[in-house]
Amino acid sequence: MQPLPPDVPHADPKPLYASRTKIHPRRISGSFRKLKDVMLWGFLALYHLSPWLPWDRGANKPDQAILFDISGKRIYLFNLEIWPHDIYMLTGIMIIAAVGLFMSAALIGRAWCGFACFQTIWTDLFMKVEAFIEGDRNARIRLDHAKRGAKHAIWLMISAFFALSFLWYFGDAANQTRELFSGEIGGWSLVTFLTLMAMTYLMAGFAREQVCFYMCPYGRFQGVMFDEHSKVVTYESWRGESRGKPGKNRDFENRGHCVDCSLCVQVCPTGIDIRDGQQMECIGCALCIDACNDVMEKFGLPKNLISYDSAHNIALRSGAKKVGTLSKFWRPRTFIYGFILLATLGVTSYALHTRDLLEVNIMKDRAPFYVTLSSGQIQNAYTLSILNKSNQTRHYSIDVNATNQPSFQLIGQDDNHIRLESGKVTSLRLLVRGEMPKDAYGTLPLEITLRDPRHHPIKVEETVFNGPK
Ligand code: SF4
Numbered sequence: 432m433q434p435l436p437p438d439v440p441h442a443d444p445k446p447l448y449a450s451r452t453k454i455h456p457r458r459i460s461g462s463f464r465k466l467k468d469v470m471l472w473g474f475l476a477l478y479h480l481s482p483w484l485p486w487d488r489g490a491n492k493p494d495q496a497i498l499f500d501i502s503g504k505r506i507y508l509f510n511l512e513i514w515p516h517d518i519y520m521l522t523g524i525m526i527i528a529a530v531g532l533f534m535s536a537a538l539i540g541r542a543w544c545g546f547a548c549f550q551t552i553w554t555d556l557f558m559k560v561e562a563f564i565e566g567d568r569n570a571r572i573r574l575d576h577a578k579r580g581a582k583h584a585i586w587l588m589i590s591a592f593f594a595l596s597f598l599w600y601f602g603d604a605a606n607q608t609r610e611l612f613s614g615e616i617g618g619w620s621l622v623t624f625l626t627l628m629a630m631t632y633l634m635a636g637f638a639r640e641q642v643c644f645y646m647c648p649y650g651r652f653q654g655v656m657f658d659e660h661s662k663v664v665t666y667e668s669w670r671g672e673s674r675g676k677p678g679k680n681r682d683f684e685n686r687g688h689c690v691d692c693s694l695c696v697q698v699c700p701t702g703i704d705i706r707d708g709q710q711m712e713c714i715g716c717a718l719c720i721d722a723c724n725d726v727m728e729k730f731g732l733p734k735n736l737i738s739y740d741s742a743h744n745i746a747l748r749s750g751a752k753k754v755g756t757l758s759k760f761w762r763p764r765t766f767i768y769g770f771i772l773l774a775t776l777g778v779t780s781y782a783l784h785t786r787d788l789l790e791v792n793i794m795k796d797r798a799p800f801y802v803t804l805s806s807g808q809i810q811n812a813y814t815l816s817i818l819n820k821s822n823q824t825r826h827y828s829i830d831v832n833a834t835n836q837p838s839f840q841l842i843g844q845d846d847n848h849i850r851l852e853s854g855k856v857t858s859l860r861l862l863v864r865g866e867m868p869k870d871a872y873g874t875l876p877l878e879i880t881l882r883d884p885r886h887h888p889i890k891v892e893e894t895v896f897n898g899p900k
């Protein structure tokens with residue numbers, strides 16, 4: 432058999448609009464199908480069980496390990512408590528997720544889409560229900576227009592379970608479940624529940640691959656992240672062509688290994704023919720590899736006529752590239768992605784571990800800037816906001832320092848002791864009185880210090896003390 436150039440043939444350009452042809456993928460077994468099943472059940476378990484993971488944060492704190500507490504303006508992730516002030520950390524987490532996705536595309540193509548994307552997982556689950564009730568591909572094609580109440584009922588139950596689990600992330604999981612089943616659910620919870628339930632039912636039950644083709648932006652721009660070393664699902668045309676039915680004597684001399692059985696097309700959840708070359712519609716699920724490997728085995732031919740490999744390695748195998756080593760992991764783009772990933776991870780972790788668990792904001796009164804008392808002393812007023820982000824009740828005392836050695840008073844308090852419960856914020860009015868030295872020209876630097884019970888300074892904030900010039 433003469434090796435053909437490994438150039439990937441490109442599919443004929445498709446019209447801008449084509450009405451949808453319903454796809455009935457054939458069931459297939461194989462190593463990639465097994466991997467998909469492990470990921471499917473693993474991700475479903477992770478999604479539905481995570482909100483039930485308990486986490487002890489002490490009294491008056493939620494005991495869910497993962498909770499997006501919208502009304503309390505806080506996100507709880509295990510030991511981590513993210514306040515609105517720490518929202519930059521979420522930016523870090525989002526950059527890590529995005530660059531991680533870019534890196535995975537550069538290394539293993541659309542594996543995310545084919546194995547881990549929520550749309551793929553729920554569509555796969557819906558297809559399993561469909562196959563269980565209606566049978567495999569041929570039976571489903573026959574039943575195409577028949578209504579199957581049981582199938583739709585199970586789809587709706589799965590969609591409702593998905594929507595309910597989503598709510599669990601935003602409130603006490605047991606409480607949300609009780610409210611739903613007792614009919615007490617209302618407001619935004621009900622709107623979210625019904626919207627998500629309807630979206631899951633429609634997207635996984637009906638829209639399916641159309642979401643990947645027309646709605647998901649990731650699939651559209653993913654091609655630019657690939658290079659010749661990215662591993663993608665490819666039909667090895669140099670080995671498969673010229674294709675044709677095998678004939679009685681199964682002679683594969685002077686012809687390609689593809690027996691034109693179309694199994695690779697029948698198992699494809701997006702209904703494409705990978706033999707037409709790489710296509711935007713291919714989500715990299717690798718089920719066509721399982722299908723083709725089965726066929727190759729039956730004919731005693733080497734496996735991986737459709738392979739998960741890089742264009743570079745295929746070119747080496749085909750003989751189109753005479754010299755060169757196999758694809759490498761580290762290339763300029765993976766190096767850059769890896770560097771950004773590590774740098775963002777480092778900066779976010781550092782910010783997380785060094786973030787202040789005590790927030791103090793000082794607002795100086797501006798109208799008036801100062802008041803001259805009958806004693807001749809100058810008085811300035813300040814508003815102090817103190818936020819205790821730690822997990823324990825804290826005790827603080829206040830100290831005020833300036834060169835004029837002022838006196839101070841917290842309005843409404845006999846002493847300067849402050850007790851602040853975990854997660855609480857307090858607002859205090861502070862009056863500072865003192866002389867204004869003549870050489871100060873109307874402004875003196877002033878320090879307000881918060882001290883712990885052992886009198887150690889834990890926060891020093893700088894402001895000014897104003898008086899007449
Ligand atoms: S062509 Fe193969 S890898 Fe691509 S979507 Fe179809 S079955 Fe999955």
Ligand code: SF4
Pocket residue numbers: 666671688689690691692693694695696706722723726736737
């Ligand atoms: S499954 Fe393999 S042998 Fe059958 S048509 Fe597809 S590429 Fe050819």
